[in-house]
Amino acid sequence: MDLTQGHTYLAIPGPSVMPEAVLRAMHRSAPNIYEGELIDLTYGVVRDLKTVARTAHNVAIYIGNGHAAWEAALANVIEPGDTVLVPTTGSFGHGWGEMAAGLGAECEVLDFGRRTSIDPARVAEALAGDSAHKIKAVLAVHVDTSTSARSDIAALRKAMDATGHPALLMVDCIASFGCDRFEMDAWGVDVMVAACQKGLMVPPGVSFVYFNDKAAKRRSEIARVSRYWDWTPRANPEVYYQLFCGTAPTHHLYGLRAALDLILAEGLDHVWSRHEVLAQAIWAACDAWSAVGPLELNIQETSGRSHAVTSLRIGQEHGTRLRRWCQDQAGLTLGIGLGMATEEDPKSDGFFRFGHMGHVNAQMIMGLLATVQAGMIALDIPHGPGAVEAAAKVVARA
Ligand SMILES: *Cc1c(COP(=O)(O)O)cnc(C)c1O
Numbered sequence: 001m002d003l004t005q006g007h008t009y010l011a012i013p014g015p016s017v018m019p020e021a022v023l024r025a026m027h028r029s030a031p032n033i034y035e036g037e038l039i040d041l042t043y044g045v046v047r048d049l050k051t052v053a054r055t056a057h058n059v060a061i062y063i064g065n066g067h068a069a070w071e072a073a074l075a076n077v078i079e080p081g082d083t084v085l086v087p088t089t090g091s092f093g094h095g096w097g098e099m100a101a102g103l104g105a106e107c108e109v110l111d112f113g114r115r116t117s118i119d120p121a122r123v124a125e126a127l128a129g130d131s132a133h134k135i136k137a138v139l140a141v142h143v144d145t146s147t148s149a150r151s152d153i154a155a156l157r158k159a160m161d162a163t164g165h166p167a168l169l170m171v172d173c174i175a176s177f178g179c180d181r182f183e184m185d186a187w188g189v190d191v192m193v194a195a196c197q198k199g200l201m202v203p204p205g206v207s208f209v210y211f212n213d214k215a216a217k218r219r220s221e222i223a224r225v226s227r228y229w230d231w232t233p234r235a236n237p238e239v240y241y242q243l244f245c246g247t248a249p250t251h252h253l254y255g256l257r258a259a260l261d262l263i264l265a266e267g268l269d270h271v272w273s274r275h276e277v278l279a280q281a282i283w284a285a286c287d288a289w290s291a292v293g294p295l296e297l298n299i300q301e302t303s304g305r306s307h308a309v310t311s312l313r314i315g316q317e318h319g320t321r322l323r324r325w326c327q328d329q330a331g332l333t334l335g336i337g338l339g340m341a342t343e344e345d346p347k348s349d350g351f352f353r354f355g356h357m358g359h360v361n362a363q364m365i366m367g368l369l370a371t372v373q374a375g376m377i378a379l380d381i382p383h384g385p386g387a388v389e390a391a392a393k394v395v396a397r398a
Contacts, residue, residue, distance in 0.1 A: 004331035011368055012335040013145045013175060013309035013355035014198040018255075022201055025258035026251045033248050039240055041257055042248065048260040049208060052177070052268060053192060055184035057212040060234035063249045066174040069193035069207035070099045073170060075229035076211070076219045077191065080104025082136040085126055085167065087118040089151060090144030091339030096172055097139060108135070114340065117304040118151040120159035127165040136218075137168040137191075143176040146338040148311040148353065149299050150180060157188040168215055174198060174207075178263060179275045179308035179357045190215045199308060201262070201358040202255040211235070262359075275307040277398045278356055278365045282310050284390040285369045289376070291384030294318060298351075308357035311337070313350060318381050320349040325375040332371045362395045 010017060031038045049059050062068050078084060083106040086097035097107045110126060112118055118140060127135060138160065143150045153171055160169060170191040173182055178199025184192050191211045197204035209231055211219070219225065219232065233242040241247070263271055283305065289295045294315035299305045314322065319337055326332040337351020356365060369391050376383045 016358040058235035060231035089149035090147035281391040285387035288387035293382030
Protein backbone atom coordinates (compact mmCIF):
# COMPACT_ATOMS: atom_id res chain seq x y z
CA MET A 1 0.00 0.00 0.00
CA ASP A 2 1.22 3.49 -0.88
CA LEU A 3 1.95 5.31 2.40
CA THR A 4 3.69 8.36 0.95
CA GLN A 5 1.31 11.12 2.03
CA GLY A 6 2.77 13.54 4.58
CA HIS A 7 6.24 15.14 4.63
CA THR A 8 8.62 13.45 2.24
CA TYR A 9 12.33 13.15 3.04
CA LEU A 10 14.85 13.71 0.27
CA ALA A 11 17.72 11.76 1.85
CA ILE A 12 20.17 12.15 -1.02
CA PRO A 13 23.56 13.79 -0.55
CA GLY A 14 22.54 17.12 -2.01
CA PRO A 15 20.50 19.02 -2.64
CA SER A 16 19.51 18.61 0.97
CA VAL A 17 16.35 19.28 2.95
CA MET A 18 15.49 22.98 3.09
CA PRO A 19 14.34 24.36 6.46
CA GLU A 20 11.03 26.25 6.59
CA ALA A 21 12.98 29.30 7.76
CA VAL A 22 15.04 29.25 4.54
CA LEU A 23 11.99 28.80 2.33
CA ARG A 24 10.11 31.58 4.13
CA ALA A 25 13.08 33.94 3.86
CA MET A 26 13.24 33.36 0.11
CA HIS A 27 9.51 33.77 -0.46
CA ARG A 28 9.38 37.52 -0.96
CA SER A 29 9.27 40.19 -3.62
CA ALA A 30 12.41 41.38 -5.38
CA PRO A 31 14.62 43.68 -3.30
CA ASN A 32 16.51 46.73 -4.56
CA ILE A 33 20.03 45.65 -5.47
CA TYR A 34 21.47 49.20 -5.37
CA GLU A 35 20.68 50.27 -1.83
CA GLY A 36 18.90 49.20 1.29
CA GLU A 37 18.83 46.07 3.39
CA LEU A 38 20.21 43.64 0.80
CA ILE A 39 23.59 45.38 0.87
CA ASP A 40 24.09 45.05 4.63
CA LEU A 41 22.64 41.58 4.61
CA THR A 42 25.20 40.48 2.00
CA TYR A 43 28.20 41.74 3.96
CA GLY A 44 26.81 39.94 7.01
CA VAL A 45 26.53 36.73 4.98
CA VAL A 46 30.16 37.09 3.87
CA ARG A 47 31.27 37.57 7.49
CA ASP A 48 29.34 34.54 8.70
CA LEU A 49 30.46 32.33 5.82
CA LYS A 50 33.99 32.91 7.08
CA THR A 51 32.93 31.99 10.61
CA VAL A 52 31.54 28.66 9.40
CA ALA A 53 34.80 27.92 7.54
CA ARG A 54 36.79 28.96 10.62
CA THR A 55 38.82 31.44 8.61
CA ALA A 56 39.82 35.08 8.83
CA HIS A 57 40.88 35.12 5.17
CA ASN A 58 38.90 35.75 1.99
CA VAL A 59 35.78 34.32 0.41
CA ALA A 60 34.51 34.93 -3.13
CA ILE A 61 30.89 34.07 -3.94
CA TYR A 62 29.84 32.71 -7.35
CA ILE A 63 26.40 32.24 -8.84
CA GLY A 64 26.86 28.63 -9.82
CA ASN A 65 26.97 25.12 -8.44
CA GLY A 66 29.91 23.21 -7.03
CA HIS A 67 31.41 22.67 -10.47
CA ALA A 68 31.55 26.45 -10.88
CA ALA A 69 33.50 26.73 -7.63
CA TRP A 70 35.90 24.02 -8.84
CA GLU A 71 36.62 25.97 -12.00
CA ALA A 72 36.71 29.34 -10.23
CA ALA A 73 39.28 28.12 -7.71
CA LEU A 74 41.51 26.64 -10.41
CA ALA A 75 41.20 29.64 -12.73
CA ASN A 76 42.83 31.86 -10.11
CA VAL A 77 45.91 29.80 -9.34
CA ILE A 78 46.56 27.36 -12.20
CA GLU A 79 48.00 28.19 -15.61
CA PRO A 80 48.13 25.95 -18.68
CA GLY A 81 51.12 23.64 -18.36
CA ASP A 82 51.09 23.62 -14.54
CA THR A 83 50.81 20.26 -12.84
CA VAL A 84 48.20 19.47 -10.20
CA LEU A 85 48.40 16.47 -7.91
CA VAL A 86 44.99 14.86 -7.33
CA PRO A 87 44.68 12.26 -4.58
CA THR A 88 41.27 10.66 -5.21
CA THR A 89 38.93 8.62 -3.00
CA GLY A 90 35.98 8.47 -5.40
CA SER A 91 34.33 10.28 -8.29
CA PHE A 92 34.67 13.85 -7.12
CA GLY A 93 38.46 13.98 -7.04
CA HIS A 94 38.47 12.75 -10.62
CA GLY A 95 35.90 15.40 -11.52
CA TRP A 96 37.96 18.24 -10.07
CA GLY A 97 41.07 16.88 -11.78
CA GLU A 98 39.25 16.81 -15.12
CA MET A 99 38.27 20.43 -14.57
CA ALA A 100 41.97 21.25 -14.13
CA ALA A 101 42.84 19.28 -17.26
CA GLY A 102 40.21 21.30 -19.14
CA LEU A 103 42.08 24.45 -18.16
CA GLY A 104 45.29 23.03 -19.59
CA ALA A 105 46.87 21.60 -16.45
CA GLU A 106 48.74 18.32 -16.30
CA CYS A 107 46.84 16.10 -13.94
CA GLU A 108 48.75 13.61 -11.80
CA VAL A 109 46.22 11.31 -10.14
CA LEU A 110 47.00 9.33 -6.99
CA ASP A 111 44.11 6.90 -6.86
CA PHE A 112 43.25 5.59 -3.39
CA GLY A 113 40.38 3.49 -4.71
CA ARG A 114 36.83 3.76 -3.44
CA ARG A 115 37.01 2.39 0.08
CA THR A 116 39.70 4.35 1.92
CA SER A 117 40.80 7.89 2.74
CA ILE A 118 43.78 9.75 1.30
CA ASP A 119 47.10 8.48 2.66
CA PRO A 120 49.06 11.69 3.40
CA ALA A 121 52.38 9.80 3.24
CA ARG A 122 51.81 8.91 -0.42
CA VAL A 123 50.98 12.52 -1.25
CA ALA A 124 54.18 13.62 0.51
CA GLU A 125 56.13 11.02 -1.43
CA ALA A 126 54.80 12.38 -4.72
CA LEU A 127 55.70 15.93 -3.71
CA ALA A 128 59.16 14.90 -2.55
CA GLY A 129 59.74 13.39 -5.99
CA ASP A 130 58.93 16.73 -7.64
CA SER A 131 62.16 18.61 -7.02
CA ALA A 132 61.47 20.97 -9.95
CA HIS A 133 58.25 22.10 -8.20
CA LYS A 134 56.11 21.50 -11.25
CA ILE A 135 53.20 20.60 -9.00
CA LYS A 136 51.44 23.86 -8.19
CA ALA A 137 48.56 22.48 -6.15
CA VAL A 138 47.21 19.41 -4.41
CA LEU A 139 43.47 19.04 -5.05
CA ALA A 140 41.95 17.06 -2.17
CA VAL A 141 38.29 16.27 -1.53
CA HIS A 142 37.45 16.37 2.19
CA VAL A 143 34.40 14.12 1.88
CA ASP A 144 33.92 12.25 -1.36
CA THR A 145 30.17 12.11 -1.81
CA SER A 146 30.22 9.03 -4.02
CA THR A 147 32.11 6.75 -1.63
CA SER A 148 31.48 8.66 1.64
CA ALA A 149 35.21 8.57 2.36
CA ARG A 150 36.46 11.40 4.57
CA SER A 151 40.12 12.37 4.56
CA ASP A 152 42.21 13.92 7.30
CA ILE A 153 43.04 17.35 5.89
CA ALA A 154 45.12 18.49 8.88
CA ALA A 155 47.31 15.40 8.52
CA LEU A 156 47.63 16.01 4.80
CA ARG A 157 48.85 19.56 5.47
CA LYS A 158 51.40 18.30 7.99
CA ALA A 159 52.72 15.73 5.54
CA MET A 160 52.95 18.38 2.80
CA ASP A 161 54.76 20.80 5.12
CA ALA A 162 57.28 18.14 6.07
CA THR A 163 58.41 17.95 2.44
CA GLY A 164 58.96 21.72 2.20
CA HIS A 165 57.18 21.66 -1.17
CA PRO A 166 55.40 24.96 -1.99
CA ALA A 167 52.28 23.47 -3.64
CA LEU A 168 48.98 24.97 -2.54
CA LEU A 169 46.58 22.78 -0.59
CA MET A 170 43.16 23.13 -2.22
CA VAL A 171 40.24 21.35 -0.58
CA ASP A 172 36.74 20.52 -1.81
CA CYS A 173 34.40 20.81 1.19
CA ILE A 174 31.21 20.83 -0.87
CA ALA A 175 29.78 17.76 0.90
CA SER A 176 31.30 18.37 4.30
CA PHE A 177 30.72 22.10 4.79
CA GLY A 178 28.44 22.65 7.78
CA CYS A 179 28.43 18.90 8.54
CA ASP A 180 31.94 17.59 9.28
CA ARG A 181 34.43 19.55 11.35
CA PHE A 182 36.57 21.75 9.13
CA GLU A 183 39.00 24.47 10.25
CA MET A 184 40.46 26.28 7.29
CA ASP A 185 43.04 28.41 9.10
CA ALA A 186 44.02 26.00 11.87
CA TRP A 187 44.49 23.21 9.34
CA GLY A 188 46.49 25.38 6.96
CA VAL A 189 44.23 25.09 3.93
CA ASP A 190 45.11 27.58 1.15
CA VAL A 191 41.99 27.32 -0.99
CA MET A 192 38.64 25.78 -0.09
CA VAL A 193 35.53 25.36 -2.21
CA ALA A 194 31.98 24.89 -0.92
CA ALA A 195 28.42 25.24 -2.21
CA CYS A 196 25.11 26.20 -0.66
CA GLN A 197 22.92 23.14 -1.35
CA LYS A 198 24.32 20.59 1.06
CA GLY A 199 25.18 21.42 4.68
CA LEU A 200 24.05 25.01 4.07
CA MET A 201 20.46 23.89 3.32
CA VAL A 202 19.78 26.42 0.52
CA PRO A 203 18.64 25.42 -2.98
CA PRO A 204 21.50 24.92 -5.46
CA GLY A 205 22.83 27.99 -7.22
CA VAL A 206 25.53 29.66 -5.13
CA SER A 207 29.05 28.46 -4.37
CA PHE A 208 32.09 29.76 -2.54
CA VAL A 209 35.83 29.91 -2.99
CA TYR A 210 37.85 30.69 0.11
CA PHE A 211 41.52 31.62 -0.18
CA ASN A 212 44.33 32.74 2.08
CA ASP A 213 47.24 35.13 1.47
CA LYS A 214 49.50 32.47 0.00
CA ALA A 215 46.87 31.69 -2.61
CA ALA A 216 46.26 35.41 -3.22
CA LYS A 217 49.98 35.84 -3.87
CA ARG A 218 49.90 32.99 -6.36
CA ARG A 219 46.89 34.64 -8.02
CA SER A 220 48.85 37.89 -8.40
CA GLU A 221 51.61 36.02 -10.26
CA ILE A 222 49.22 34.56 -12.85
CA ALA A 223 49.49 36.38 -16.15
CA ARG A 224 45.83 36.18 -17.17
CA VAL A 225 42.74 35.31 -15.16
CA SER A 226 39.24 35.30 -16.66
CA ARG A 227 37.48 38.45 -15.51
CA TYR A 228 34.42 36.51 -14.52
CA TRP A 229 36.21 33.94 -12.37
CA ASP A 230 38.71 36.40 -10.87
CA TRP A 231 38.25 36.15 -7.13
CA THR A 232 39.99 39.45 -6.26
CA PRO A 233 37.15 41.97 -6.77
CA ARG A 234 34.61 39.45 -5.51
CA ALA A 235 36.44 39.03 -2.22
CA ASN A 236 37.40 42.69 -1.82
CA PRO A 237 34.84 44.71 -3.77
CA GLU A 238 35.04 48.45 -4.14
CA VAL A 239 31.43 48.54 -5.23
CA TYR A 240 28.67 46.10 -4.38
CA TYR A 241 28.08 44.58 -7.83
CA GLN A 242 31.69 43.35 -7.92
CA LEU A 243 30.80 40.82 -5.23
CA PHE A 244 28.96 38.85 -7.91
CA CYS A 245 30.44 40.31 -11.11
CA GLY A 246 26.89 41.50 -11.88
CA THR A 247 23.43 41.12 -10.42
CA ALA A 248 23.32 39.70 -6.92
CA PRO A 249 21.66 36.29 -6.34
CA THR A 250 19.01 38.16 -4.35
CA HIS A 251 16.86 35.33 -3.03
CA HIS A 252 19.74 33.00 -2.38
CA LEU A 253 21.19 35.70 -0.14
CA TYR A 254 17.99 35.77 1.93
CA GLY A 255 18.06 31.99 2.09
CA LEU A 256 21.70 31.95 3.11
CA ARG A 257 21.04 34.55 5.80
CA ALA A 258 18.34 32.32 7.30
CA ALA A 259 20.53 29.20 7.05
CA LEU A 260 23.52 30.89 8.67
CA ASP A 261 21.24 32.16 11.44
CA LEU A 262 20.17 28.58 12.12
CA ILE A 263 23.76 27.33 12.18
CA LEU A 264 25.05 30.13 14.41
CA ALA A 265 22.09 29.87 16.79
CA GLU A 266 22.74 26.14 17.19
CA GLY A 267 26.50 26.68 17.42
CA LEU A 268 28.95 25.27 14.90
CA ASP A 269 30.38 22.72 17.33
CA HIS A 270 26.90 21.45 18.07
CA VAL A 271 26.13 21.25 14.36
CA TRP A 272 29.21 19.07 13.87
CA SER A 273 28.39 16.90 16.92
CA ARG A 274 24.78 16.45 15.78
CA HIS A 275 25.96 15.17 12.42
CA GLU A 276 28.44 12.89 14.14
CA VAL A 277 25.86 11.31 16.46
CA LEU A 278 23.33 10.85 13.67
CA ALA A 279 26.02 9.26 11.50
CA GLN A 280 26.91 6.92 14.37
CA ALA A 281 23.25 5.91 14.65
CA ILE A 282 23.24 5.07 10.95
CA TRP A 283 26.46 3.07 11.23
CA ALA A 284 25.09 1.15 14.23
CA ALA A 285 22.02 0.16 12.22
CA CYS A 286 24.15 -0.81 9.22
CA ASP A 287 26.44 -2.93 11.39
CA ALA A 288 23.41 -4.80 12.71
CA TRP A 289 21.93 -5.31 9.24
CA SER A 290 25.22 -6.50 7.82
CA ALA A 291 25.52 -9.33 10.37
CA VAL A 292 23.39 -11.39 7.96
CA GLY A 293 22.93 -10.88 4.21
CA PRO A 294 24.43 -8.59 1.60
CA LEU A 295 24.38 -5.08 3.13
CA GLU A 296 27.78 -3.57 3.83
CA LEU A 297 29.11 -0.10 4.68
CA ASN A 298 31.39 1.03 1.87
CA ILE A 299 33.96 2.54 4.23
CA GLN A 300 35.10 0.10 6.91
CA GLU A 301 37.35 2.39 8.92
CA THR A 302 35.18 4.54 11.23
CA SER A 303 37.62 7.46 11.22
CA GLY A 304 37.47 7.56 7.43
CA ARG A 305 33.69 7.93 7.23
CA SER A 306 31.77 11.08 6.44
CA HIS A 307 29.19 12.40 8.89
CA ALA A 308 27.10 13.79 6.02
CA VAL A 309 26.67 10.88 3.61
CA THR A 310 26.86 7.09 3.90
CA SER A 311 27.53 4.85 0.89
CA LEU A 312 26.28 1.28 1.05
CA ARG A 313 26.78 -1.92 -0.91
CA ILE A 314 23.90 -4.37 -0.98
CA GLY A 315 24.44 -6.48 -4.09
CA GLN A 316 22.97 -6.37 -7.53
CA GLU A 317 19.32 -5.36 -7.87
CA HIS A 318 18.74 -4.84 -4.16
CA GLY A 319 19.98 -1.23 -4.07
CA THR A 320 17.68 -0.02 -6.82
CA ARG A 321 14.74 -2.11 -5.59
CA LEU A 322 15.13 -0.78 -2.07
CA ARG A 323 15.35 2.83 -3.25
CA ARG A 324 12.22 2.37 -5.34
CA TRP A 325 10.33 0.78 -2.48
CA CYS A 326 11.28 3.54 -0.02
CA GLN A 327 10.29 6.25 -2.47
CA ASP A 328 7.10 4.70 -3.84
CA GLN A 329 5.76 3.18 -0.62
CA ALA A 330 7.06 5.45 2.10
CA GLY A 331 7.97 8.92 0.75
CA LEU A 332 11.68 8.49 1.47
CA THR A 333 14.11 9.16 -1.39
CA LEU A 334 17.56 7.58 -0.99
CA GLY A 335 20.65 8.40 -3.03
CA ILE A 336 21.72 6.32 -6.01
CA GLY A 337 25.10 4.63 -6.04
CA LEU A 338 27.43 7.06 -7.75
CA GLY A 339 30.57 6.10 -9.62
CA MET A 340 30.68 2.57 -8.19
CA ALA A 341 29.82 1.02 -11.54
CA THR A 342 28.78 2.58 -14.83
CA GLU A 343 25.04 3.15 -15.15
CA GLU A 344 24.63 0.49 -17.87
CA ASP A 345 26.40 -2.04 -15.68
CA PRO A 346 23.82 -4.08 -13.71
CA LYS A 347 26.24 -3.94 -10.77
CA SER A 348 25.30 -0.28 -10.33
CA ASP A 349 21.97 -1.49 -8.91
CA GLY A 350 23.86 -2.85 -5.93
CA PHE A 351 24.76 0.50 -4.40
CA PHE A 352 22.84 3.27 -2.68
CA ARG A 353 23.52 6.17 -0.33
CA PHE A 354 21.97 7.95 2.62
CA GLY A 355 22.29 11.72 2.58
CA HIS A 356 22.20 13.07 6.15
CA MET A 357 23.45 16.60 5.71
CA GLY A 358 22.17 19.89 7.02
CA HIS A 359 18.62 20.09 8.30
CA VAL A 360 18.39 16.60 9.82
CA ASN A 361 17.44 15.49 13.30
CA ALA A 362 17.03 12.30 15.28
CA GLN A 363 13.45 11.56 14.27
CA MET A 364 14.30 11.92 10.58
CA ILE A 365 17.21 9.52 10.85
CA MET A 366 15.25 7.04 12.98
CA GLY A 367 12.44 7.26 10.42
CA LEU A 368 14.88 6.70 7.59
CA LEU A 369 16.38 3.63 9.25
CA ALA A 370 13.02 2.11 10.20
CA THR A 371 11.76 2.71 6.66
CA VAL A 372 14.77 0.97 5.14
CA GLN A 373 14.15 -1.87 7.58
CA ALA A 374 10.55 -2.11 6.34
CA GLY A 375 11.79 -2.08 2.75
CA MET A 376 14.18 -4.95 3.37
CA ILE A 377 11.39 -6.97 4.99
CA ALA A 378 8.98 -6.21 2.13
CA LEU A 379 11.56 -7.15 -0.50
CA ASP A 380 12.87 -10.24 1.30
CA ILE A 381 16.41 -8.88 1.44
CA PRO A 382 18.24 -10.88 4.11
CA HIS A 383 19.52 -8.71 6.98
CA GLY A 384 20.64 -9.00 10.56
CA PRO A 385 18.25 -8.16 13.45
CA GLY A 386 18.25 -5.24 15.88
CA ALA A 387 19.25 -2.39 13.56
CA VAL A 388 16.64 0.14 14.63
CA GLU A 389 17.27 -0.79 18.27
CA ALA A 390 21.01 -0.27 17.81
CA ALA A 391 20.45 3.18 16.30
CA ALA A 392 17.99 4.06 19.08
CA LYS A 393 20.67 3.25 21.65
CA VAL A 394 23.09 5.69 20.00
CA VAL A 395 20.43 8.41 19.99
CA ALA A 396 19.43 7.63 23.58
CA ARG A 397 23.05 7.89 24.80
CA ALA A 398 23.75 11.21 23.01
C1 LIG B 1 28.04 17.86 -4.77
C2 LIG B 1 29.50 17.86 -4.86
C3 LIG B 1 30.19 18.47 -5.93
C4 LIG B 1 29.51 19.05 -7.11
O1 LIG B 1 28.62 20.06 -6.81
P1 LIG B 1 27.55 20.49 -7.90
O2 LIG B 1 26.78 21.55 -7.20
O3 LIG B 1 26.74 19.28 -8.23
O4 LIG B 1 28.28 21.01 -9.08
C5 LIG B 1 31.57 18.47 -5.89
N1 LIG B 1 32.25 17.91 -4.87
C6 LIG B 1 31.63 17.31 -3.85
C7 LIG B 1 32.44 16.70 -2.76
C8 LIG B 1 30.24 17.26 -3.82
O5 LIG B 1 29.62 16.64 -2.80
